[in-house]
Amino acid sequence: MIRIEPREAPSRRLTIGIPIASAILALLLAAIPLSFAGANIGEAYQQMAKGIFGSMFAFTEMLTRATPLIFTGLAATLAFRAKLWNIGAEGQLYLGAMAAVAVGTGWISGPPILLIPMILIAGALAGALGMAGPAYLKTRFGADEVVTTLLLNFIILIFIQMMLEGPLKDPMGMGWPQSSPVVDNAILPQILPRMRLHYGLVIALVAAVIAHVMLSKSVWGLKLRAVGENAAAALHAGIGVKRTLMSAALISGAVAGLAGVSEVAGLRGYLTNDLSPGYGYTGIVVAMLAGLSPLGVVIAALFIASVFVGADTMSRAMGVSSYLADLVVSMSLICVLIGGFIARFTIKITPSNKKLSTTGSGAE
Amino acid sequence: MNNDTVLSLNRLSKQFGTVVANESVSIDLKRGEILSLLGENGAGKTTLMNMLFGHYMPDSGSIDVADANGQLTPLTLGHPQAALNVGIGMVHQHFTLAENLSAIDNILLGSESLFAWRRSMHQAREKINNIMQRTGLSAPLDTIVGQLSVGERQRVEILKALYRDTRILVLDEPTAVLTPQEADTLFANIKVMAKDGLSVIFISHKLREVLAFSHRIAVLRHGKKVGEIATKDADEKIISRLMVGADTPPTPRETMDVGAPMLQLIDLSVTGQSARTTLEHINLTVSANEIVGIAGVSGNGQSTLAKVISGLIAPTSGQVNIDSEQVIQFTPANLLKAGVGRIPEDRHHDGVIGAMSVAENLAIESLDSNEIQKNGFLRRQQLTLNAQRLSQKYDIRGPGTEAPARLLSGGNIQKLILARVFEASPKLILANQPTRGLDMGAVSEVGKRLLQARKRGAGILLISEDLDELLALADRIIVMHDGALHPAPSHDRAQIGLIMAGEIS
Numbered sequence: 001m002i003r004i005e006p007r008e009a010p011s012r013r014l015t016i017g018i019p020i021a022s023a024i025l026a027l028l029l030a031a032i033p034l035s036f037a038g039a040n041i042g043e044a045y046q047q048m049a050k051g052i053f054g055s056m057f058a059f060t061e062m063l064t065r066a067t068p069l070i071f072t073g074l075a076a077t078l079a080f081r082a083k084l085w086n087i088g089a090e091g092q093l094y095l096g097a098m099a100a101v102a103v104g105t106g107w108i109s110g111p112p113i114l115l116i117p118m119i120l121i122a123g124a125l126a127g128a129l130g131m132a133g134p135a136y137l138k139t140r141f142g143a144d145e146v147v148t149t150l151l152l153n154f155i156i157l158i159f160i161q162m163m164l165e166g167p168l169k170d171p172m173g174m175g176w177p178q179s180s181p182v183v184d185n186a187i188l189p190q191i192l193p194r195m196r197l198h199y200g201l202v203i204a205l206v207a208a209v210i211a212h213v214m215l216s217k218s219v220w221g222l223k224l225r226a227v228g229e230n231a232a233a234a235l236h237a238g239i240g241v242k243r244t245l246m247s248a249a250l251i252s253g254a255v256a257g258l259a260g261v262s263e264v265a266g267l268r269g270y271l272t273n274d275l276s277p278g279y280g281y282t283g284i285v286v287a288m289l290a291g292l293s294p295l296g297v298v299i300a301a302l303f304i305a306s307v308f309v310g311a312d313t314m315s316r317a318m319g320v321s322s323y324l325a326d327l328v329v330s331m332s333l334i335c336v337l338i339g340g341f342i343a344r345f346t347i348k349i350t351p352s353n354k355k356l357s358t359t360g361s362g363a364e
Numbered sequence: 365m366n367n368d369t370v371l372s373l374n375r376l377s378k379q380f381g382t383v384v385a386n387e388s389v390s391i392d393l394k395r396g397e398i399l400s401l402l403g404e405n406g407a408g409k410t411t412l413m414n415m416l417f418g419h420y421m422p423d424s425g426s427i428d429v430a431d432a433n434g435q436l437t438p439l440t441l442g443h444p445q446a447a448l449n450v451g452i453g454m455v456h457q458h459f460t461l462a463e464n465l466s467a468i469d470n471i472l473l474g475s476e477s478l479f480a481w482r483r484s485m486h487q488a489r490e491k492i493n494n495i496m497q498r499t500g501l502s503a504p505l506d507t508i509v510g511q512l513s514v515g516e517r518q519r520v521e522i523l524k525a526l527y528r529d530t531r532i533l534v535l536d537e538p539t540a541v542l543t544p545q546e547a548d549t550l551f552a553n554i555k556v557m558a559k560d561g562l563s564v565i566f567i568s569h570k571l572r573e574v575l576a577f578s579h580r581i582a583v584l585r586h587g588k589k590v591g592e593i594a595t596k597d598a599d600e601k602i603i604s605r606l607m608v609g610a611d612t613p614p615t616p617r618e619t620m621d622v623g624a625p626m627l628q629l630i631d632l633s634v635t636g637q638s639a640r641t642t643l644e645h646i647n648l649t650v651s652a653n654e655i656v657g658i659a660g661v662s663g664n665g666q667s668t669l670a671k672v673i674s675g676l677i678a679p680t681s682g683q684v685n686i687d688s689e690q691v692i693q694f695t696p697a698n699l700l701k702a703g704v705g706r707i708p709e710d711r712h713h714d715g716v717i718g719a720m721s722v723a724e725n726l727a728i729e730s731l732d733s734n735e736i737q738k739n740g741f742l743r744r745q746q747l748t749l750n751a752q753r754l755s756q757k758y759d760i761r762g763p764g765t766e767a768p769a770r771l772l773s774g775g776n777i778q779k780l781i782l783a784r785v786f787e788a789s790p791k792l793i794l795a796n797q798p799t800r801g802l803d804m805g806a807v808s809e810v811g812k813r814l815l816q817a818r819k820r821g822a823g824i825l826l827i828s829e830d831l832d833e834l835l836a837l838a839d840r841i842i843v844m845h846d847g848a849l850h851p852a853p854s855h856d857r858a859q860i861g862l863i864m865a866g867e868i869s
Contacts, residue, residue, distance in 0.1 A: 057547045219743070222724060231718040235727045236674065236706070236714040238697035 003159035005226035014343045019289050019296070022335030023303050028084035029335075030328045037320040044314050051194025052306045056170045058313070060197040064267065066305035067278065068093070070204035072283025073290060073297035074211050075127075081215065081291050083096015083228040084138070084245055088149030089256035092130040094273075096123030096257025097264040098160055098271030101168060101179040101359030113187040120203070120261055128250040130156065135249030137244040145249075153280070161273050170270065176281025179271040206296075207255060224248050224333035256280060285333045291340075304329055329362035366393040368434060370563050371416075371452075371532050385411040387587045393532065395430075398554065398564045400595070402607055407803075409567050412584070413534050417454045418444035429532070437793045448474075453530030455538055463510035467503050468492065471524045474692045488527075493527050499553040513663020518542075522550075534565045537801065539573055543661045544831055544861045551577045570602045570841035573833070583607055607621070607804065616839075617815050623652030626792045626823030627673070627788065632682035634668050638762060641668045642847045645680070650792065650823040655814060658827040658849075659836025660864050665826050665847035669707065673825065674706045675699035687791045705790030707781055709797045709827075711774070715781045718770030722762065723751035725769045726784050735791055758783040759809070775806035776797040780846035782813050793817055796827045811837055830847055 020240035029042050052062050072089045099122040104115060134152065137143035164177040173181070188198045215221040226234040227244045235241045259279060264271050286304055290296030311325030371393040377387045386408045393399050402471040403409045421442035426435040430451045431727065440446040455617060461470045472488055472859070476696070489505065496502050503519045525533055532666055533554075539547040568574050574581060574595070581598055583591045583606040591606040607677060616685070622818040627650040634643040643665050647742065650656045660666060671677045678694035686702040698851060699706075708714035711807065716725045727736045727747055735746055751765035760779045769777065778798065795814060799807040814824055828834050834841050841852040845865040852860045 006447060146814065211518070218741050219731050220740065222720075222728070222731065222742060225720060226717050229715075230717040233714050233717045234695055234728075236708055238675075238695070238700045239728070240697065265482075331696075 003292065007032055007171075015291060016341050018339035019291060019300070020091070021331050022339045025335045026328050026332035027307075029123065029331050030231050033324060033327055034320065035323075037318075039318045039320050044318050044320070046316040047115065047317040048310035050309040050317075054313075056192075057195060058309070060192060062309045064197050065309055066301045067198075067201045067204050068259040068263050068279040069268070069286050069301035069305055070208060070281055071262060073256055073301050074204075074207055074280050074283075074294055075252045075256035075259070075280075075293055076261070076284045077286035077290065077292050077297055078215075078224075078247055079209060079257065080287055081228050081247055081250040082224045083231070084135070084248055085146045086131060086149050086251070086252050086256075087146055087284065088130065088134065088152050088253075088280070089259070089283050090278065091153035091274060092245055092253045092256035093132040093260040093276050093280050094156050094160050095126040096260030097271050098163060098168070098260070099123045100186075100261040100264050101182060101259070101344060104182045104265060105180040105270075106183055109183065110185065112185045112187075112189075113273075115183070116265075119182075119186050119265055120258065123259070123261030124254035127260065128254040130257070131253025134189040138249075139245055145243030157273065161270070163270070164271065164273060167256050168271065177273065181270045182265050186265055187269065188262065188316045193338035196267060198262075198266035200266035202208055203258065203262065204304040207258065208294045208298050211255075215294060218293040220244075220247065243352050256283070284327070284331060288333060289336050303332075307332075330354075368392065368430070369436065370395050370430040370434075372428040372436060372446070373412070373416065374410065374426045374428065376415055376422045376427070376691055377421060378408075381487075384587050386415070386422075389584070389587070389589050391582055391589065391592075393563050395557045395566060396561050397561055397580065398558050398566055398576035398578045400581045401565055401567045401584065401801075402571075402574060402581060402603060409584055409585040409586040410536065411587075412730065412772055413454060413536065413567065415441070415845050416447065416487055416534065417452060418447040424462060428588075444553050451529060451531035452523030452534070453528055453532070454534040454536070455525050458516050458523055461509045461517055461520060461524075464508065466508055467512065467516075467520045467523075468491065468505040470520055471511055471527050473524075475528055492523060495523060499526065499550070499557070501550065501553075507672070511810055513661075516663060524787050530562070532563045532565070534567070536567045538566070539568065539570065542829075543864045546661070547573065547623065564857075570830075570832070574603070586761050601742060602858075604804065618819075620653045620818065622654040622839075623821060625649045626686065626821060627684040627730065628683075628688070629683070630683040631682065632672065632679050634672060634677065635680045641665070641667050642849045643672070643679070646849055648849060650825050652791075652821045652823050653818055654840070655818050655824040655826055655838045657834035657841040658825065658844050659831060659834050659841055659852070659860055660829070660844035662829055664844045666796070666844050669844070669845075670706075670794060670827060671707060673699065673704060673792075673794045674708070675704075700788075703791035705785035705793045705822075707785055707793070707795040707798045708776075711781055712776050716769045716777055719764045719768055721751075722755070722760065722769050722772070722780060723747045723765045725780055726751050726754055729784055730788060751827070754779060754783040754787065758786075775802050778802055778806060782810065786813055786817060789820070790817075790822060793822050793824045794827075797829065798826070799828070799830060801831055807833070831860060 024051050027180070034041050039206045051058055052122070053059060056195065075089045075092065076086060085202070100119040103122040104119040108118070130152065134145045134148035137146045137148055139327045161177065164179060168179045170180040172176055188200050191197045191199060191201070215224065223239050226239055228240050231241055250305065263275055269277060282304060286297055286300045289300040309323045311328065312322055314320065315322035315324065368391050373389060373391045374385055375388045375390050377388050379605060401409050411420060418441065427439040427441065429439045429452070429646055431437045439450060442676065465473065466536045471492060476483065482633065492505065499520045501522055503516050505524060509517060509520065522538065527639070527686065538550065542550060560566055566578055576597060578595050581591055581593050581595055583603065585607060592651040593602070629646050629648040630644060634641070646669065646743040658666060672679050673693065675694045675696040675698055683690055686699070686704060691700060691702060712718070724747065727750065730736055735750070737743060748765055754760065755765060758779045760776050760783065762776050769780065772780065793814070794808055798810045802810065814826065818824055826834065835855050835857065842857060842862060843850045843852055843860055847863060851864050852863060
């Protein structure tokens with residue numbers, strides 16, 4: 001007989017080991033669809049590895065892809081820790097990107113030392129603003145933030161489209177719905193010559209470290225965790241629950257906004273409405289895979305970026321669909337969720353005792 | 365059937381990790397017998413009952429239950445449904461009701477077929493009414509459970525068990541929330557039902573009840589059965605020595621002159637959503653060096669009163685003074701600052717954040733103090749040192765100061781809360797059901813601490829449903845009924861009981 005019993009405290013080894021095991025398992029499970037696609041599995045994995053580690057360029061491409069995921073993963077982590085389900089990082093990312101091009105495409109000129117912080121601040125503020133509405137509705141009226149933030153994503157995307165057809169449209173853009181390019185002095189510089197990798201990664205890493213320190217070492221972080229773990233007790237203990245939720249919401253939005261700035265000022269150079277292939281949503285997977293730990297987010301983002309970049313290479317080389325990447329990412333999330341369940345429970349197998357006494361009799 | 369044993373637990377053992385919860389416990393129960401199961405918190409009573417009920421799988425041992433012919437048959441272990449089928453019913457200490465369903469739906473929950481076309485509510489209602497009449501337990505059947513008081517919820521739980529034609533009923537501390545009269549009625553009726561053939565296992569901390577009510581007493585300590593005695597041969601001394609291994613000294617208290625008023629409620633009213641959350645023109649003064657006890661059945665406004673003094677809700681009208689300063693803004697932070705220490709009614713829900721460490725939980729009410737933080741950052745070392753000191757001073761036992769608080773037992777969680785409250789040297793202490801569900805050691809610890817605070821000069825408002833506790837600790841007892849206060853003329857148990865039941869002269 002198999003029994004499932006709750007475990008008192010999952011050990012540290014389990015909390016770290018399970019996401020890693022899940023990631024590996026998801027990669028292994030990818031062999032199943034690969035074989036369906038008729039590919040040589042060994043070669044496919046080889047191509048995947050080559051796509052990530054095969055050359056300096058491949059590796060920096062992976063890091064470039066990981067950069068926005070670190071930001072959006074952090075955004076999700078900070079909100080989720082307070083049990084505030086911000087699903088709107090995608091929209092906040094676009095708001096941040098829009099603020100960056102609004103500020104950084106010409107009407108202010110200055111040296112990079114001035115312009116870069118300015119577009120970063122503008123993007124963060126815009127992202128925070130995108131989260132202010134849902135957070136206010138939640139703390140004031142108890143509106144479900146899952147719904148409001150999710151729906152706001154679509155509103156924001158259509159708004160961006162409108163702006164790209166209107167005020168933000170590049171007059172030199174030959175009619176394409178895209179913004180004017182970000183001026184050179186506002187561009188996030190490249191880290192290595194001839195590689196696309198830019199200083200957005202450094203900012204993302206710094207953000208992760210700051211988030212880690214704030215969460216685990218600051219009074220604000222303690223309040224945030226308290227509100228997330230037991231809002232009733234936090235309220236009773238005199239913590240301003242609404243204020244804490246509000247601050248978590250705004251900071252989460254701001255970090256998501258930074259993802260937009262980093263993409264537009266570090267990679268693309270101008271804003272289009274296909275800036276993000278769903279980084280905001282993938283950030284949620286990153287955060288969950290990281291067990292809502294800011295430093296874990298960095299590792300999880302690297303993993304997921306590797307899967308995406310590796311699968312791209314693989315699909316090109318092997319002629320299989322690049323949607324395999326999405327499949328691996330999804331499977332790793334499922335594995336983590338199942339792994340999290342296993343971590344909380346122990347499965348005990350005892351010899352079955354077929355000593356069933358009564359069924360149905362007994363009463364009256 | 366002369367030797368009509370209906371239930372026999374044979375050498376049951378259960379281990380959680382390294383903790384031995386039960387070690388080779390054997391207990392027999394006869395038809396129509398009321399067996400008291402006594403033991404301190406953590407002695408293994410609940411684990412034992414959970415094994416009986418199929419919630420836990422014993423590591424070794426077996427359980428036999430008499431079938432319809434009185435023949436002892438082994439029970440399938442680890443299957444709640446099997447236990448239900450043979451007529452074992454359990455009323456848990458922590459309620460297992462669905463809060464969004466009505467009382468009657470909760471009673472019927474699980475005993476109806478999922479695929480029935482229509483519900484025979486009429487018949488069910490008749491049966492429940494019948495049980496209510498027989499036992500004297502009453503509950504508003506059509507009210508949503510979420511709106512019921514703790515006491516009413518418990519009655520729904522008992523009704524739920526009785527509705528299923530239970531032959532063996534396990535009551536896990538059933539009287540904690542009843543008035544003495546209600547408890548007496550419950551006992552009387554369970555006695556009648558026992559004569560009728562119902563076997564009862566009764567888990568309690570209250571020795572007086574156990575002695576008055578049961579036929580036989582089994583005592584557990586550290587997971588082992590340390591004694592079994594017929595009630596007629598037992599007295600409080602013998603039992604408590606079995607339970608804790610030593611006599612518990614009565615709480616010593618000295619008479620004191622009261623000081624300045626620490627809490628003044630002046631014509632305080634709260635308009636709640638229902639009668640149970642409404643307060644009407646409350647006037648109350650609690651002075652320094654004084655313990656004022658609020659007696660009453662739960663659901664008569666005590667929670668609302670506690671919420672106002674905790675700062676969780678603001679009164680509709682009237683005034684609250686703490687140490688002669690009027691409270692303007694009702695937030696928990698403000699009342700903390702004004703010098704109110706709060707021991708919440710539901711310590712798991714409001715008292716601690718289970719996922720956070722013991723050290724963090726100890727600090728959480730004083731996050732602004734320079735001992736805890738510097739420039740907005742936690743002084744981790746200080747936090748740990750502080751927690752280690754308080755763990756020693758208040759005897760908080762558990763896996764350590766950095767372990768999550770949820771790993772502590774109920775008694776140790778309460779000690780954590782006591783440490784947090786008393787270390788802040790509050791002017792007023794609001795203790796709401798501070799000993800509910802605690803073992804004797806922890807109960808006497810709470811009493812000792814409250815008396816110490818009284819001596820130090822704090823005013824204490826003690827809200828409790830345990831009349832024994834109020835009689836032992838309070839200088840004055842005030843009964844709360846229907847949202848109003850009625851001073852009890854003296855420490856007279858019978859009279860207080862009458863006022864609690866609403867029969868005010």
